[in-house]
Amino acid sequence: xxxxxxxxxxxxxxxxxxxxxxxxxxxxxxxxxxxxxxxxxxxxxxxxxxxxxxxxxxxxxxxxxxxxxxxxxxxxxxxxxxxxxxxxxxxxxxxxxxxxxxxxxxxxxxxxxxxxxxxxxxxxxxxxxxxxxxxxxxxxxxxxxxxxxxxxxxxxxxxxxxxxxxxxxxxxxxxxxxxxxxxxxxxxxxxxxxxxxxxxxxxxxxxxxxxxxxxxxxxxxxxxxxxxxxxxxxxxxxxxxx
Amino acid sequence: xxxxxxxxxxxxxxxxxxxxxxxxxxxxxxxxxxxxxxxxxxxxxxxxxxxxxxxxxxxxxxxxxxxxxxxxxxxxxxxxxxxxxxxxxxxxxxxxxxxxxxxxxxxxxxxxxxxxxxxxxxxxxxxxxxxxxxxxxxxxxxxxxxxxxxxxxxxxxxxxxxxxxxxxxxxxxxxxxxxxxxxxxxxxxxxxxxxxxxxxxxxxxxxxxxxxxxxxxxxxxxxxxxxxxxxxxxxxxxxxxx
Numbered sequence: 001x002x003x004x005x006x007x008x009x010x011x012x013x014x015x016x017x018x019x020x021x022x023x024x025x026x027x028x029x030x031x032x033x034x035x036x037x038x039x040x041x042x043x044x045x046x047x048x049x050x051x052x053x054x055x056x057x058x059x060x061x062x063x064x065x066x067x068x069x070x071x072x073x074x075x076x077x078x079x080x081x082x083x084x085x086x087x088x089x090x091x092x093x094x095x096x097x098x099x100x101x102x103x104x105x106x107x108x109x110x111x112x113x114x115x116x117x118x119x120x121x122x123x124x125x126x127x128x129x130x131x132x133x134x135x136x137x138x139x140x141x142x143x144x145x146x147x148x149x150x151x152x153x154x155x156x157x158x159x160x161x162x163x164x165x166x167x168x169x170x171x172x173x174x175x176x177x178x179x180x181x182x183x184x185x186x187x188x189x190x191x192x193x194x195x196x197x198x199x200x201x202x203x204x205x206x207x208x209x210x211x212x213x214x215x216x217x218x219x220x221x222x223x224x225x226x227x228x229x230x231x232x233x234x235x236x237x238x239x240x241x242x
Numbered sequence: 243x244x245x246x247x248x249x250x251x252x253x254x255x256x257x258x259x260x261x262x263x264x265x266x267x268x269x270x271x272x273x274x275x276x277x278x279x280x281x282x283x284x285x286x287x288x289x290x291x292x293x294x295x296x297x298x299x300x301x302x303x304x305x306x307x308x309x310x311x312x313x314x315x316x317x318x319x320x321x322x323x324x325x326x327x328x329x330x331x332x333x334x335x336x337x338x339x340x341x342x343x344x345x346x347x348x349x350x351x352x353x354x355x356x357x358x359x360x361x362x363x364x365x366x367x368x369x370x371x372x373x374x375x376x377x378x379x380x381x382x383x384x385x386x387x388x389x390x391x392x393x394x395x396x397x398x399x400x401x402x403x404x405x406x407x408x409x410x411x412x413x414x415x416x417x418x419x420x421x422x423x424x425x426x427x428x429x430x431x432x433x434x435x436x437x438x439x440x441x442x443x444x445x446x447x448x449x450x451x452x453x454x455x456x457x458x459x460x461x462x463x464x465x466x467x468x469x470x471x472x473x474x475x476x477x478x479x480x481x482x483x484x
Contacts, residue, residue: 217361220391
């Protein structure tokens with residue numbers, strides 16, 4: 001049971017809302033029941049903070065805390081009744097179909113794309129160094145826990161793309177002018193999604209094998225980045241339905 | 243030129259962040275260059291507020307104001323350099339393919355769905371009375387101006403659905419257990435999307451002609467509501483590509 005906002009551990013946990021402290025400590029915050037359950041399944045929990053008076057349904061040790069502590073650590077005015085402090089994931093080399101994000105900046109979009117990537121059987125996500133941080137609490141919430149179910153790599157995109165090409169992956173990009181209709185792709189592939197503001201960078205554009213385009217009404221300039229990424233992943237991976 | 247935060251008009255405009263005042267005055271706020279341009283195209287502009295010193299590129303009268311006024315009216319700490327005060331749309335009867343939203347609560351989701359609806363040639367959107375308000379500034383921003391390009395109706399969903407059935411529309415819903423793979427639909431149809439938390443209400447479920455389901459990896463319970471609505475609209479309306 002911790003009741004003091006000045007407890008050293010609580011002070012450290014609250015700092016995890018700041019990227020610098022997340023990476024110094026290799027820890028991040030997963031707020032809410034569903035995220036805590038996904039964190040437990042993934043064996044990444046360091047400590048669970050549960051509101052005093054609540055029943056421990058988590059089949060795991062918990063530390064009881066006050067509502068003020070949950071507010072402080074979650075940085076949410078509407079505090080969750082439970083949150084987990086988690087170790088960052090140990091990620092492996094590239095495996096399975098892969099999605100590559102070129103400077104996605106909006107936390108909601110990144111979270112949505114991760115959620116859809118897991119839904120459509122992508123196993124690896126590669127983020128450019130200037131993308132929004134995957135452990136940003138808003139991203140973590142928007143993934144609905146699916147960040148625990150995907151292999152996450154961050155770094156220089158052209159190097160990763162070269163590695164993928166050497167492994168025989170088809171590299172898909174998008175192109176408003178010359179893009180093709182997306183259809184099911186049985187070969188191993190990587191799909192590149194450009195940033196919300198400017199799309200794929202010029203350097204990256206040169207590295208694609210095939211470009212796709214989602215045809216739309218002329219009154220609409222573009223789709224939300226999370227939506228277009230999701231439609232492309234769905235169509236490339238569409239399973240046979242019964 | 244207006245410089246005073248106490249100007250009566252500015253005080254009224256700032257109140258439009260509150261739903262009650264929006265509907266009392268039949269006005270709403272469209273912040274940012276792109277939204278202002280879309281508002282002008284739709285002839286819905288009452289007044290454009292532009293930051294002093296900026297060039298008027300809008301082919302329309304503007305009122306120059308201070309940054310503080312733009313912050314106050316937009317309710318954004320990172321104020322836009324321009325915003326339009328707009329008249330609410332005059333909506334018509336149901337026309338064209340229609341999307342029906344059963345208590346969508348998240349402003350970003352509603353905005354994304356409107357944007358995708360225009361992209362995929364839906365002409366009418368029907369909102370249940372408990373949905374988030376379409377003129378909520380967060381919704382308006384997330385639509386990227388597309389709310390000006392769609393017919394919007396709000397009210398009792400079973401009555402609207404009965405009207406659609408009488409007009410010969412096919413009513414599509416979603417069903418995790420017995421849903422079918424979505425494919426192109428040439429007949430006039432309406433697609434119902436349930437709320438983020440509980441999906442379609444029981445009353446509405448009974449009114450569908452056919453239910454759809456987006457097949458996904460078993461590790462993923464569900465997609466973001468904006469994403470699943472967009473994938474369904476895309477697949478039902480998929481045009482022939484060249």
